Amino acid sequence: MSGSERVWNARQKNREQRLARAAQALDDKLQGKIAPAAQLADLLYAVLEPGDRVCVEGNNQKQADFLAKGLASLDPARVHGLHMLFSVLALPEHLDVFEKGIADRLDFSFSGPQAGRLAKLAAAGKLNIGAIHTYLELFGRYFIDLTPRVALVAAQAADRHGNLYTGPNTEDTPAIAEATAFSGGIVIAQVNEIVDVLPRVDIPADWVGFAIQAPTPHYIEPLFTRDPAQISEIQVLMAMMAIKGIYAEYGVQRLNHGIGFDTAAIELILPTYAESLGLRGKICKHWALNPHPALIPAIEAGFVESIHSFGSELGMEEYIRARPDVFFIGPDGSMRSNRAFSQTAGHYGCDMFIGSTLQIDLQGNSSTATLGRIAGFGGAPNMGADARGRRHASEAWLKAGAQARAGKNTIPRGQKLVVQTVETFREHMQPAFVDKLDAWQLAEQARMPIPPVMIYGDDVTHILTEEGIANLLLCRTDEEREQAIRGVAGYTAVGLGRDKRMVENLRDRGVIRRAEDLGIDKRLATRDLLAAKNMKDLVRASGGLYNPPKRFRNW
Amino acid sequence: MSTSYLEASARERILAVLDAGSFSELLPPAQRVVSPHLGQLDAPVSFDDGVIIGEGRLGGKAVMAAAQEGGFMGGAVGEVHGAKLVGLLQRAIRKQAAGVILLLETGGVRLHEANAGLIAVSEVMRAVLEARAAGIPVIVLVGGANGCFGGMGIVARCANTVIMSEEGRLAMSGPEVIETANGVEEFDSRDRALVWRTTGGKHRYLIGDCQTLVNDDTDAFRTAAIAALAQSGPTALSLAALEAEQDMLRRRIADFGQADDPMEIWAALGIVKPQAVPMLEAETFTAMTERHRIQGTA
Amino acid sequence: METLNYRFANGSRRIKPAPELVGVVSSGNLEVLIEDAPGSGACAIEIKTAARGFGAIWEAVMQDFFQRWQLADTRISINDMGATPAVVSLRLDQAVAAMTEGGQ
Numbered sequence: 001m002s003g004s005e006r007v008w009n010a011r012q013k014n015r016e017q018r019l020a021r022a023a024q025a026l027d028d029k030l031q032g033k034i035a036p037a038a039q040l041a042d043l044l045y046a047v048l049e050p051g052d053r054v055c056v057e058g059n060n061q062k063q064a065d066f067l068a069k070g071l072a073s074l075d076p077a078r079v080h081g082l083h084m085l086f087s088v089l090a091l092p093e094h095l096d097v098f099e100k101g102i103a104d105r106l107d108f109s110f111s112g113p114q115a116g117r118l119a120k121l122a123a124a125g126k127l128n129i130g131a132i133h134t135y136l137e138l139f140g141r142y143f144i145d146l147t148p149r150v151a152l153v154a155a156q157a158a159d160r161h162g163n164l165y166t167g168p169n170t171e172d173t174p175a176i177a178e179a180t181a182f183s184g185g186i187v188i189a190q191v192n193e194i195v196d197v198l199p200r201v202d203i204p205a206d207w208v209g210f211a212i213q214a215p216t217p218h219y220i221e222p223l224f225t226r227d228p229a230q231i232s233e234i235q236v237l238m239a240m241m242a243i244k245g246i247y248a249e250y251g252v253q254r255l256n257h258g259i260g261f262d263t264a265a266i267e268l269i270l271p272t273y274a275e276s277l278g279l280r281g282k283i284c285k286h287w288a289l290n291p292h293p294a295l296i297p298a299i300e301a302g303f304v305e306s307i308h309s310f311g312s313e314l315g316m317e318e319y320i321r322a323r324p325d326v327f328f329i330g331p332d333g334s335m336r337s338n339r340a341f342s343q344t345a346g347h348y349g350c351d352m353f354i355g356s357t358l359q360i361d362l363q364g365n366s367s368t369a370t371l372g373r374i375a376g377f378g379g380a381p382n383m384g385a386d387a388r389g390r391r392h393a394s395e396a397w398l399k400a401g402a403q404a405r406a407g408k409n410t411i412p413r414g415q416k417l418v419v420q421t422v423e424t425f426r427e428h429m430q431p432a433f434v435d436k437l438d439a440w441q442l443a444e445q446a447r448m449p450i451p452p453v454m455i456y457g458d459d460v461t462h463i464l465t466e467e468g469i470a471n472l473l474l475c476r477t478d479e480e481r482e483q484a485i486r487g488v489a490g491y492t493a494v495g496l497g498r499d500k501r502m503v504e505n506l507r508d509r510g511v512i513r514r515a516e517d518l519g520i521d522k523r524l525a526t527r528d529l530l531a532a533k534n535m536k537d538l539v540r541a542s543g544g545l546y547n548p549p550k551r552f553r554n555w
Numbered sequence: 556m557s558t559s560y561l562e563a564s565a566r567e568r569i570l571a572v573l574d575a576g577s578f579s580e581l582l583p584p585a586q587r588v589v590s591p592h593l594g595q596l597d598a599p600v601s602f603d604d605g606v607i608i609g610e611g612r613l614g615g616k617a618v619m620a621a622a623q624e625g626g627f628m629g630g631a632v633g634e635v636h637g638a639k640l641v642g643l644l645q646r647a648i649r650k651q652a653a654g655v656i657l658l659l660e661t662g663g664v665r666l667h668e669a670n671a672g673l674i675a676v677s678e679v680m681r682a683v684l685e686a687r688a689a690g691i692p693v694i695v696l697v698g699g700a701n702g703c704f705g706g707m708g709i710v711a712r713c714a715n716t717v718i719m720s721e722e723g724r725l726a727m728s729g730p731e732v733i734e735t736a737n738g739v740e741e742f743d744s745r746d747r748a749l750v751w752r753t754t755g756g757k758h759r760y761l762i763g764d765c766q767t768l769v770n771d772d773t774d775a776f777r778t779a780a781i782a783a784l785a786q787s788g789p790t791a792l793s794l795a796a797l798e799a800e801q802d803m804l805r806r807r808i809a810d811f812g813q814a815d816d817p818m819e820i821w822a823a824l825g826i827v828k829p830q831a832v833p834m835l836e837a838e839t840f841t842a843m844t845e846r847h848r849i850q851g852t853a
Numbered sequence: 854m855e856t857l858n859y860r861f862a863n864g865s866r867r868i869k870p871a872p873e874l875v876g877v878v879s880s881g882n883l884e885v886l887i888e889d890a891p892g893s894g895a896c897a898i899e900i901k902t903a904a905r906g907f908g909a910i911w912e913a914v915m916q917d918f919f920q921r922w923q924l925a926d927t928r929i930s931i932n933d934m935g936a937t938p939a940v941v942s943l944r945l946d947q948a949v950a951a952m953t954e955g956g957q
Binding site: 564566583584585587594597598599600601602603605624626627 | 854872874877878879882884886888901902903930932933934
């Protein structure tokens with residue numbers, strides 16, 4: 001059989017056929033790459049073929065909602081067997097395509113609002129989940145074995161050539177569009193407006209097949225805004241321990257904060273508590289972080305040198321524009337985010353990740369999985385994992401690595417600080433520390449090959465609760481590790497089950513450090529330590545540039 | 556360093572507003588005068604039933620004072636809570652206090668206590684009017700997160716002076732109730748900026764339901780309360796004053812009844828940049844608007 | 854509601870005569886009333902809580918509290934609306950601090 005029989009450009013020829021069908025179906029309504037919203041269905045029927053891998057851009061924040069609705073409205077007799085790819089499965093339409101028989105296979109990273117319905121559909125056998133990924137992992141597979149054939153993306157604006165401006169909420173678009181465009185696929189973008197001249201070009205027209213002006217602007221969810229009024233005294237105490245016991249201790253200059261009130265409390269006491277400890281310039285200079293409003297006072301106080309973001313945050317646009325030295329800004333003055341690169345920075349370039357969780361077991365495995373919900377992972381596992389491929393050294397990385405390997409006969413290595421912060425009891429007196437993670441049961445229910453763990457115990461270096469900090473790097477045996485965890489688990493069953501003598505010994509060795517051991521006066525742990533105590537304070541701190549979304553106003 | 560009135564507990568507020576060290580509590584928690592109803596519903600009680608009452612000094616003058624704790628049942632008024640307020644107002648008359656200072660934060664009637672709660676609020680209304688008739692000025696402070704709603708909103712409006720922060724809200728029906736009854740197009744209760752434009756301190760100041768607008772700061776409330784006490788003239792309701800108030804209300808609904816948004820009202824009152832109003836600090840706001848606002852009579 | 858009672862003898866620290874109240878009975882919170890109880894000889898604690906079935910945890914928290922302060926001739930009364938042990942310990946410590954500020 002000679003090699004000349006094989007066709008080597010089948011995908012390109014097929015792409016041309018799809019484009020030809022589209023041109024025929026839209027006729028003179030198609031102007032260059034600009035297609036009319038009223039003919040979205042015609043375009044999709046022309047461009048899609050049964051069995052296609054289709055990526056619908058559902059990011060953490062930006063959603064291609066008009067295109068998703070259009071896809072979910074198609075006739076399954078004409079379009080079926082699709083293999084869906086989502087960073088975030090956020091909209092009802094993302095699951096409607098399965099209920100209607102348009103799609104039958106799914107790979108994704110995070111599911112947030114649809115987690116409950118996803119679990120129900122999975123249990124009923126209506127989906128076929130390939131795998132649940134982290135964001136960067138999924139983007140990586142777009143270039144290996146999960147390459148989209150058709151990508152439905154969202155952008156702020158297009159020009160008449162089909163160049164796209166994605167602006168502050170660029171997010172996942174470059175990764176999705178590049179993989180699709182350069183493998184013979186077709187990119188369709190919904191845009192809020194079509195203009196003659198874009199502020200800047202984020203996605204070149206060469207990568208774009210079609211652009212459509214959606215009837216209403218795509219919705220962006222403010223996920224990273226935390227009202228300081230909701231931060232409790234306990235969270236302030238834990239924030240003080242984090243700063244004195246970890247940030248100062250290791251000299252953490254480069255970091256990522258997971259989402260939540262615990263980390264918002266840390267951000268808000270940098271200008272007050274951290275300043276009083278003389279730490280400005282010594283910690284928290286470089287961030288892989290979305291533009292958290294709670295970080296405004298620390299930026300204004302001179303703690304922060306740089307921030308690269310995964311996406312933007314509603315209301316922060318003008319503040320970001322006014323701080324071009326700190327954020328990543330285009331020549332037009334608006335920010336550009338990029339989830340893939342921020343994830344990479346968080347994985348390899350940061351010395352510490354700190355985030356909250358729902359459950360921790362006796363080995364330090366940390367999970368946010370709950371029964372009846374398939375929520376997925378998002379990006380946290382990339383930040384909350386030791387970066388074994390890393391080679392460059394920093395003070396914090398070397399110190400952590402040395403602590404982990406002290407007394408062992410192994411070659412020296414650094415290690416990333418991965419801190420899990422959690423109150424020992426959650427709402428309704430649910431313990432955060434458990435013998436067995438709910439993830440095991442969820443895996444059985446949802447027929448997953450292994451239990452879904454957000455952060456593995458052997459990556460966790462510190463556990464911080466209102467009871468103190470357990471430094472797992474200094475534990476020499478599995479038993480010590482377990483007792484160190486029990487020692488900060490307070491009055492939960494796990495905590496009450498401690499070996500008191502061992503825990504005392506661990507405290508003497510500094511493996512467990514309580515607030516008093518860190519020299520922290522608990523009476524100072526009040527909300528007065530917050531540089532901003534409410535949303536209005538944040539607006540004032542920004543000089544009036546920050547414009548909070550309506551749901552956060554109380555004026 | 557400023558102290559947020561909104562964040563402070565009722566106990567902290569009353570101590571911060573009155574002269575330092577002058578407050579002496581009546582029916583303190585140690586006396587355990589608790590709600591007789593909540594136990595039957597297997598609900599937690601509070602030792603002071605959510606309201607602190609007592610005597611003290613304000614700017615040197617002998618006053619009675621009460622502060623509702625918004626954290627307990629939303630500050631709602633039950634039988635004991637209401638009786639404490641009524642008793643305080645009656646005591647003010649007996650002792651000829653220089654004034655009664657009411658730090659209100661409440662959703663109104665405590666529905667758990669049904670008729671007892673309803674009766675309690677109406678008795679408070681009557682007691683406020685009796686105190687005024689006896690020459691005792693009643694000064695209301697509204698600045699808590701729950702606002703002052705329901706029947707107690709009416710009580711506030713019966714006082715001589717209402718002092719509010721922008722974060723405070725004063726109304727009868729709550730935003731969710733309006734939305735449920737009239738639909739989201741009429742009033743979107745999740746549009747918090749709208750809720751505050753409609754019921755918050757600045758709007759109330761501009762349309763004549765509150766006399767003083769202060770920053771969210773216990774010192775600012777204290778200073779305003781002292782000034783209100785010093786300035787209060789005749790406290791009793793007179794026929795002339797009531798007729799003038801009715802006239803104001805008639806004109807108000809005629810002039811502004813068709814407006815879709817409070818900002819239209821502010822513009823109509825002659826305020827040049829109404830959209831800038833929410834972010835102004837209290838002093839700047841007052842200076843800019845006091846000659847434009849509707850002067851409600853007390 | 855559940856009512857729990859604990860009594861700890863052999864303490865040594867006395868408190869001032871005037872009672873103090875800390876905290877608020879709001880969701881996830883509690884109020885603590887602390888009073889001098891001369892002649893009772895012990896630290897007596899009564900808890901009325903909206904969260905049923907956590908007796909063992911309350912006992913452990915109260916034991917640790919008594920170990921910290923060793924109060925004698927003291928009566929503590931609590932109205933609780935589902936506070937976590939962290940918040941309970943915090944309020945108890947704040948209550949003792951209020952009794953020992955201004956001179957004991």
